Amino acid sequence: MQCLLREQPRSLALANREYALVFHSVPQNKNSLSVCIAEFVSLSEKPLDGFRRISNRPIYGTLGLIELENSNFLCVITGASEVARIREGERIFRITEVCFYSVNRPTWDHIRQEGNSLDTGDGYDSEAPGYDASRYTSEPFGSLRKLLTNGTFYFSLDFDITSRLQLRTSHAYTDLQSDTMHEQFMWNEFMLRQLFKFRSHLNSHEKDVMDACCFYTCVIRGFSGTEPFKLGMQNVRLSLISRLSSYRAGTRFLARGVDDDGNVANYVETETILDTPNYSVSFVQVRGSIPIFWEQEGVQMFGQKIDITRSFEATRAAFEKHFSDIIKEYGPVHIVNLLGTGSGERSLSDRLRQHIQYSPEKELIHLTEFDYHSLIRSFEDANKIRPMLYGDVESFSFYSEKRNGEAMVTQDGTFRTNCLDCLDRTNVIQNLISRMILENVMIHTRQNAGYDFWQIHSTLWANNGDALSHIYTGTGALKSSFTRKGKLSLTGALNDLSKSVGRMYINNFQDKGRQETIDLLLGRLIDQHPVILYDPIHEYVNHELKKRENEFSEQKNISIFVASYNLNGCLPTSDLEKWLFPDDNPMADIYVVGFQEIVQLTPQQVINADPAKRREWETCVKQLLNSKAKYGTNYVQLRSGQLVGTAMIVFVKESCLPSIKNVEGTLKKTGLGGVSGNKGAVAIRFDFEDTGICFITSHLAAGHTNYDERNHDYQTIANGLRFKRGRSIFNHDYVVWFGDFNYRISLTYEDTLYCIEQGKLQNLFENDQLNNQMLTGEVFPFFSELPITFLPTYKFDIGTDIYDTSDKHRVPAWTDRILYRGELKQTAYNSAPLYFSDHRPVYASYDASIVKIDKAKKKKLFEEIYMQRKVEVRDANSTSYTLIDISGSVAEKPNLIPYVPANGMDKLKKPSLDNRKWWFEDGLPARSIAARPGNDYQLNPDRPVNPFTPSKEPDWIKPEKCLTLENRQEQDPAVNSQSNPLHSLDASHPALIPQQSPSKPTKPSKPERLAAPRMKPALPPRSNPSSSNSTSLRSSPSNIPPTPPPRKSTNTTPQPDLLGSSPEDSKLTWKPLV
Structure with missing residues (x-):
């Protein structure tokens, strides 16, 4: 790998023979964040014209980007020595030399960064020409360079050096993925943070290429060493x-x-x-x-x-x-x-x-x-x-x-x-x-x-x-x-x-200076921010692909049947059809059967579990499935797993096998603090087409009040179960978790039996420990369960329908449960009448929507959108190589590319404002304004507030029609009645404020203040129900409480009325209201 530079416009490129990662500089102002524009290009499609090599030294890896003194630097490893070989093909190198290249400034281009206190073994040591120890302090990256080359930083190009062997997979020796790396031990995480974000925007092929090209390198600090010998x-x-x-x-x-x-x-x-x-x-x-x-x-x-x-x-x-x-x-x-x-x-x-x-x-x-x-x-x-x-x-x-x-x-x-x-x-x-x-x-x-x-x-x-x-x-x-x-x-x-x-x-x-350098490397100084990598093309393409997903994918439905049974160490003594085939529905595409206590949990079994009983159950269930299947349909065992007494078996239709891939299984112990397998979980996952499905069966800690330990078991399993590539159970589209969870009902034995006899299952469910722990968010977040309509499944006298009659009198409980996560459609959830254990088995059926992606169509669509967007942006910028406009300044949230409308977006209307809406034609205002009949009119205060209430009052009146309180009360005593709701309005209400005339009014005389005391409405008189002459409250006029007088308007300017008035009205004179 080489580092290349183009001076105008300034860009840096990390390139091998086929691909290049290009960083474009962006002019900045004092208030802007540190921003670079990143491109991942194929050299066969886009040669790097105008670029030259910065140094003849090879580059072993990229440590990332960091801002120093308002310059964005790319840090690369230019010297390394092999110090360990863990296994064949797993080498570890110690960093002996690094170089910092500025993305946006040429100030330090002439400085030779070749020379270090560690001898690199290739002629570049502290005595080399051009080496000057003073540059460690004069250069902004001097202290960082001294820290990174002090012999305590290590990297590997072959495997994930941040993870221990137990977490790595056998096929991942050369499979370096940022998704699975251990951030706690990654000392350049701050410098790589934005590069990882940039990688997440790439398609799967580009991610694989970027990983293989080592365009990012994760570094640990500590020690690595290997000594070969003969044993x-x-x-x-x-x-x-x-x-x-x-x-x-x-x-x-x-x-x-x-x-x-x-x-x-x-x-x-x-x-x-x-x-x-x-x-x-x-x-x-x-x-x-x-x-x-x-x-x-x-x-x-x-x-x-x-x-x-x-x-x-x-x-x-x-x-x-x-x-x-x-x-x-x-x-x-x-x-x-x-x-x-x-x-x-x-x-x-x-x-x-x-x-x-x-x-x-x-x-x-x-x-x-x-x-x-x-x-x-x-x-x-x-x-x-x-x-x-x-x-x-x-x-x-x-x-x-x-x-x-x-x-x-x-x-x-x-x-x-x-x-x-x-x-x-x-x-x-x-x-x-x-x-x-x-x-x-x-x-x-x-x-x-x-x-x-x-x-x-x-x-x-x-x-x-x-x-x-x-x-x-x-x-x-x-x-x-x-x-x-x-x-x-x-x-x-x-x-x-x-x-x-x-x-x-x-x-x-010296410690204070060393501490500041460490904090600088880790990004912990005040106001220190990572260099932002902006990738406008891929962000746009990914957004478009998500919107057009139906063009390269199709969906189909499959059926899944899940069954769970705590066997208490027993073998089947009765027909299993009532459990595995409870209805006359068509047989499912996938059958998942989980067992707990498939063997007796004796010390001998815990130490060395016997798989013989699991094999007997595998044979029994498979024979039953194929005996019930239609002619031409055959069920095959996909995979099974066992952890002492907990086991799971997955069967699928043979016709489904071409659609299933990446089948994996894993175990997790929780017994005795994670040491013993008497409690724990078995998980199996696979991809059905392009949909990830995971099944977990578990047996959690026992004890009536021991729900805290059960919660802890859940956390241990949820966080500890890992498949290859670091995939957890939550990295799936569908998850079904079932088994003997051992959560009990927090009632007494007598109260529980009473609720069962009375059919009060809701009362039991309200005291169900699992239900209450899920409500508080302690366990199974985002999991769902259908309402329970069956009786508690534990504990029975074996061979009967009678709950525990032993001296212990264990409280009946729904210990056996089936939960799911994802957009599954559950069609059944019930228990089955099998009596050879002290538990009752449970079952659930689901319909699942499976997505199949046509990768060729997706790739073709990706390339079409990508090339179309590149052309659009290039035309908008009118530049030959750079895909983005790199002129001008960048704000905090930079708009680094010009607005290029797509798919007719340029025809959209301008956004709406308070006084204008885009859906009103010809610039009509957003609000309707009632026009007056004339300038000498105002709103009628006697008009009801509700415009749909029938009234003989006109909408507009002239000012001389307004009466003072005394005149109105003398001429019309009914003005205080309830029929005039405007009287109860505040004086500031628009309906009571006369409108100003556009012409300048004459100055009125000093208004006369009229007393208008507040009045409480009188209570209606009680009617005598025994009186024969009593009338209803609604029809009795005496029952209408008097209305308080209206508030007076403070506007003293006479306003003309908008409607014609009668001769009697014209005799009234204007009097200001207060």
Whole structure:
């Protein structure tokens, strides 16, 4: 890959032999955001005319874009050395040189950025011509360049270096996708953020090409190393990868404790990997600062005083978030606390112990406290901690997979080790834990590792400790000689003393600058924003494709039948037709059958589940399906899976097989904190045409009031189930989740039986734990369930319809449920009358709409819209190469391309305003304005407010027709009646305000104030129902309450009436009203 430059108009391009990623500069003003315009082009269609190479050096990867001193820089890797080869085809490189190229300014084009404190091995070192150390401070990117080339940043072009082996797939060695990368360990996420967004706008082919071309490179910080050696007659590799978290990154005394999001300082995931010709083994452990809020000064006369800055109550949320994230990622956690008994460290240990005691996850957290300084004097002394760790070393196990990618064993838990800095003491104990795991591997594989093997192992861990210590403190680890040789020596003690003095100087005089550079790289400085990449063409094309989806896709309906049964370890003793064929409806295209307790949950079965019973059920169900199928229709088993007692079998019509692809299965344990498979879930997913479907059957924690643990099981399964390419259960169009959820009814045994006998199922459902937990959003968000019309399915006396009559009197409950997510149409939901278990089986049927995309049509339509839009924009800009107008300034939300109407959009009317609507022809106003008959007319105040009320009053009158209150009351006492609603209006009402004449009126005389006291309406008299002469309230005139007098108008200007008046009216004189 090469970096090319075009000077006028200025553009940068990353190009290989076939494709190019082009960045166009955009002129900016002081108030605009940093913006570049991005294009992804095929060189066969659009050669890069006018571009030249910036440098002769090859480019290994792209770190991203960053704004420095009002310039947008593209950062690329120009020097790298291979440091590790994890497995065949999985290489890791260390960054030795980077270059920054400005997208929008030529200021730094003449500067040679070739030369660095690390020898790259190709002639570019600190003695090379053109190297000037002063440029590290004079150039805006100098400090960043120094940080990125200090030997602690690593990348891979072959696999996702941010994810551990257990999360990666066997076929994904060269499949780098931004969607599956672990953001926590990605140190250039800020620089790549907009590039990932740009990638999301591309079509699937362009995404694959962009991924393969390595136009973006994800970088970790920490350590990577591999040592090859002979184990018996086999050539094997031992590797170590440490990934430092970027979430609370910083230097020793500026990053301590936890933040409000649960991220801790110096949090590192370290993975030990043993690769052999037949299998690969991986084990992951973590380290990190004590997860409470605490600080420590750098220079103190009598040691470093520890200051706990928040109370226990104010720390709980962050503490619980931290361990919740670890448990969600790895499973149960064993904390190895190496703090001493001094006053400062003891206070941290006391607070840690207190938080664990009150943690809701305490069942999954095991704490071992080991005072390292007082107990360890030699390497042999470190073995004192072995008995405290051995139990979880066995139970957590390790991850192992065959050469074809099939997992044999999975790691189900991790160790979290800490001391004060999580450096020297921590590295020694993590080295010991890693050794204990590898010893287990040797026992299981019946191999013998000699002295040389363990020496290589210790050397890798010593190098790891030095690297992590350099990052956090600026010097190597203090106890590296102890780790390498297994003993303390005088030379090692003197080296540790020298490193301690160096740490003191660096931590107190250089850490602030180092911290600012780290924050700059991670995008955490105040007012720092990512460089925005604008891609107008693809945004428009994707929008058009979504609108025209029906042109390249078609839909068809399929039917799905889902059934669930807790077998209580039994085999079928009765006909299953009532369960699998409850109606006379046509048979479904897909049958999914889930079982719980397919075997008795004995310790022997939990340790080594017997698949024999599952195979019997597979045969039984398949024979029944084919016996009921019509002639010519055949059902085949698509896939099955089993986790101890939980199992799932999927059958499909043979005619559907050509439409089904990408079939995968996975398991998740939740029993005993994720270690045991007596509880857990089995999931199977596949694509039916271009629609993703996922089925999960699960058996959750038991116990009448134990719904919190069931909620936790749900969270563990929902977040922990992963298919290939990092796909979760929620990355599907349709999800059906069913099984024995074990949620109970929160009523007594007697009350529940009474509601069942009375048929009051609604009362039971209102007390159903699953229903209530879903309403509060604790579990199954966005899942649906049809109304339950069947009786509780648990617990029966076996062989009868009688609920539990044993001494325990278990409360009947709907433990067996079927939920779904997505636009499925559910057509049935019921239980079946089978009696050979203490549960009743349930079933549900669905109609699903399947989308089939004609990829050739979609690609052709994409190209048509794309080329059409390119022509439109090019014509609008009148430029030969650039697709976008790059002249002028850019505002905060830039309009970077001229408006090019499409599909007749230029014929649309102008938008409506308050006084004009586009649907009124010839410029008619938006509001109707009533015209007066003449200037000497005004609205009649005696006219009813409702214009549809019949009235003899004219709409307009002349001013002389208006009477003062006294005259009107003298001449017409009925004016106060209820028939005149205008009298109750406020004086400001438009109907009571006389209109001004356009001509200037004569100045009126001072108005006479007339008293108009407020009057409360009188209550109507009560009618005597016993009186024979009583009349109805509606017909009795005496029952009409008097109306208060109208408010007087404050307008003193006489206004002409608009209608003619009678001779009597003309005799009345104008009198101003108040």
